[in-house]
Amino acid sequence: MSMCWYPGDGERFEISVDDPGDGRLHMRRLRGDDDADYEWIALAGGHLGVLAREVLTAVIEDRAPVLPYPLSRLQLTRDDARLIAASVQQAVLLAAAGTDRYDRIHVDPDDSPAEALCSSCSLGSPYTGAVTISERCLEHGHQPFGERSGVSWADAVRRRARPARA
Ligand SMILES: [Zn+2]
Structure with missing residues (x-):
């Protein structure tokens, strides 16, 4: 069962897991009234671990995340990291473990x-x-x-x- 997150006010980011358990997620910035201009960024495998770890570390250390390509295309700021940290953890868990396991943890x-x-x-x-x-x-x-x-x-x-x- 696919799932989406809209962290914060719901107008700044969209995180989507289309096929839970296959190790992929998509993420994009939203513009608010016109979100078509921002491309989805497809993340898979090791990039999920890097995203989860670096966003959380950035929040703890009160700084912007330092991310490799293609994650760098998100251009995440310190405030962005705070906004998306909880959603990113959940999305990565769902993407990695699948709906069955996710439902038994959350x-x-x-x-x-x-x-x-x-x-x-x-x-x-x-x-x-x-x-x-x-x-x-x-x-x-x-x-x-x-x-x-x-x-x-x-x-x-x-x-x-x-x-x-x-
Ligand atoms: Zn069995």
């Missing part, structure tokens, strides 16, 4: 718990139509994603099946 406390998700085969994903059980899962059992170490698949499934507390 949890809405009002929602009932999502189904347990297998780290290996993604059993429990609402986004996978086909059977995904892997050889590893057949041999060793499913491993629940995002649970404390040592929590079994059965325990994870049981716990998440409970109704949400009011």
Whole structure:
């Protein structure tokens, strides 16, 4: 499920993850009433890590981000870094980990718990139509994603099946 962020007043940047989990995102400046003049900048792989790290470091050190091409085309200022830092972290996480994992990390406390998700085969994903059980899962059992170490698949499934507390 694709997702967009419009950090700040919603008129300065747009960050888009079209295919969560494929390691890519698009980002552009917005002009407000005429945003067509700014090109999308496509980022992939290692550039996502550089963006997340450098924007956050710039905020902590109270300076403008220093970014390599093509990230440099964004011409981010110190204030821009502050504005986009939280959104960038979320977008990079979604781009890298995919919707299933993102949803289990950014949890809405009002929602009932999502189904347990297998780290290996993604059993429990609402986004996978086909059977995904892997050889590893057949041999060793499913491993629940995002649970404390040592929590079994059965325990994870049981716990998440409970109704949400009011
Ligand atoms: Zn599995």
